[in-house]
Amino acid sequence: MQPNWIKQRAYLTPNRIGLRFGGESWTFQQLHEEALYKARQLAKFVGRGERVAIFAPSTPELIKVIYGCMHLQLEMVLLNGRLSTEELAYQIEDAQVAMVLAAASDVHKLPQNIEVMTFEQLIETEAIEINIATEWQDNQTISIMYTSGTTGFPKGVRQTVQNHSMSAISSALNLGITEQDVWLCTVPIFHISGFSILMRSLLYGATVCLYEKFDEQACVQEIVAGRVTTISLVSVMLERVLSEMERLQVQAHPNFKTVLAGGGSIPVDYLQRAAKVQLPVVQTYGMTETSSQTATLASIDALRKIGSAGKPLFFNEVRIQGTDEPFVEGEICIRGPHVTPGYIGRFAERASTENGWLLTGDIGYLDDEGYLYVVDRRADLIISGGENVYPAEIENALLAHPSVLEAGVCGLMDDKWGQVPIAFVVLKQAVTEAELQAFCHQRLARYKLPKQFYFVDSLPRNGANKLLRRKLIELL
Incomplete structure (x- = not known):
């Protein structure tokens, strides 16, 4: 059992700022009271423990609705705002939700013939009296997020009270926490990287500085002014922040502690550029099935272990399938209390683990230091x-x-070699294919050299800004 996090946080630090957005702010006590009122409004339409879908941009109203759902112990299916209507229809049907809660501005993206309650309608709803639970079960599902669907149909991943709390505690043991922590959230709340910031805020008592969309100029202003201590970014976002800091010739404020960089490997060049502007970057590795981080590189090791995602966090284990030897590549397997207990919908009967281990589908290795x-x-x-x-x-x-x-690489079928790599490139300034080929030739084995370069305006990415390599071929 665990305490109701929203109620407990308001009890422990009622006057501490829990959320900032634009020029407004809310204390944890205010967030608790507003969330409780949302729960009383929601209770007119859904019963405790039912499943709802949420579809909205990252605004304070979304946070209040999420916390209201948590008070009612509803299972929340977080819908990706960048999906097509057909993709949304699949997830809503697969999840069998009681209703969809949506911002009015986004309703037009949803499939027709589904029950939708807009945030604006909810605000006008009369509240009823309810009792909220003061304790939550460890196995209670808080959130459900659909995987990117790199193969086959996307799977709805359950994330429980234990998953989120153990993920947050493990992260705190690695990064450390203080009463002055402010987490800049510009990643979408519907993704685990954004949602986990909310969960950490409740468990740590940290302020969330929320932005509806990623804005590198605003991020740099916050970082340079010392108004935030931590930010979660993926590689493409980090590059834009670095470019803006270089353009302005500024450095991070001493108050700033960490860029938590996930969503794939971070180029060495970015890490070196970050060091020059005093921007501490720690690489992390996690996934939807692990409620965010599994391994994170301590900042003290950032330059000594460039390219590494670090060691598993305190309660987590990582092994490489089929080998105990260092530097041998294989599938990464994960075990720990942060790993999902399973899926919903069409994959409800599929086990999430084999002999207790989550098979990630990612290829990696452990070095001789682990x-x-x-x-x-x-x-x-x-x-x-x-x-x-x-x-x-x-x-x-x-x-x-x-x-x-930006760069994206995928394989193209080839009669001689089976497959050959081809590259899709977004340019900052003009460069020829021959120049890029020569540049790669200095850094890569011949068989790794792209056979073709395609210059494009943008690369396909998902809602978390991760590159969708499977869609690159469609650019042809």
Whole structure:
């Protein structure tokens, strides 16, 4: 059993700021009271423990609705705002939700013939008297998020009270926490990276500085002014923050502690640039099935172990399938209290683990000190002439070129080699294919060199800004 986090946080630190947005702020006591009122309004339509879907941008109203649902112990299916109507229809139907709660501005994206309650309608709803639970069961499902669906149909992943709390505690033991912590949240709340910031806020008593969308200029202003201590970013967002800091010729304020960088490997060039502007970057590795972080590189090791995702956090274990030897690549397997107990809908009967271990589908290795290195997604692996070619390695080489803003690599069928790598590049400034080929030739084995370069305006990404390599081929 665990205490109701919202009620407990308001009891412990009622006057501490829990949320900032624009020029407004809310204490944890105010958030608790507003969430309780939301729960009383929601109770007119849904019963305790039922399942609802939520579809809205990252605003204070969304936070209040989420906390209201938590008071009612509702299972929340967080819908990705970038999905198509067909993709949303699949998830809503698969989850069998009692209703969809949505911002009025986003209702037009939803499929027709479903029951929708807008946030605006909810505000006008009369509240009823209810009793909220003061304790939650460890196995109670808080959130459900659908995987990216790299193969087949997306799976609805359950994330429980224990999953979220153990993830947050493990992170705190690694990064440390203080009463002055302010987490800048510009990643979407519907993704685990954003939602986990809310959970950490309640458990730590940290302020969430919320932005509806990622804005590198606003992020840099917050970081340079010392108004925030931590930010979660993926690689493409980090590069934009770095470019803005370099343009302004500024450095991070001494108050700023950490960029938590996830969503794939971070190019060495980015880490070196970050060091020059006093921006501490720690790489982390996690996934929807692990309620955020599994392994994180301590800041003290950032330059000594460049490219590593670090060691497993305190309660977590990582092994490489089929080997106990260092530096041998294989599928990354994870065990710990942060691992999902299972799925919902069409995958409800599928076990999430084998003998207690989650098989991630990611390829990596452990070095001789036990540090994890994530090489690539198994599904994205290119096998060319019998050699394994990892797209991330080629992308990182390309991203080191000063003219390259973004890079994506995938495999193309080839009669001679089976597959060959091809690259899609978004440029900062003009560069020729021959120049890029020569640049890569200095850094990569011949069989890893892209056979073709395609210059594009943008790369396909999901709601968390992760590159969707499986969709690159569609750009042709």
